[in-house]
Amino acid sequence: MATQSPSHVSLTPSAAARVATIAQKQAKPAMLRLSVEGGGCSGFQYKFGLADSVENDDAVAETDGVKLLVDPVSLDLVAGCVVDYVESLGGAAFRVENPNATAGCGCGSSFGI
Template structure:
């Protein structure tokens, strides 16, 4: 099991953690949202829960809660700049379908149901 950061995302998260007092690392997971069912989220982690799995990459801790882990296992997080915008993107091998706007996704198990 792993969640990894591409070089651009690693540099961005290192900067955020360094500049934010009390930040432990990156909190990454999913929540129910959107028209397809699941939506990725990423934020700075300020505490670690008992059920978190912690991945570490070049000094950055990535904290994933137990409920999210099966849905994000294998994800690579990147940070991309397109035109005037920039954003984190999630390359998640568990995504089997996305809504039209690309904000939410469905897994294979949900597509079969």
């Protein structure tokens, strides 16, 4: 079951399952932090990492017991996004479907607004 915060970021069941597996292997809580940094091919790039705790100002969305955390600065750039986990012949990766992005790159890890 998925719950959304007012920020409307969300995690697909596929992404939640992958985060849970990684977190279990690393003995960490099942919390994925999505942040945005300057750089990449298109101006901004997504950064993913497991989090140890929820910060007071984080936006939090939960799917199947796994939390997606986004800081307020990054949230302005990714509000409305969906984080998915996809496997293909080219490899497996977390992908962000970001309705705010007006440009992207072939690698899928950077975007422009």
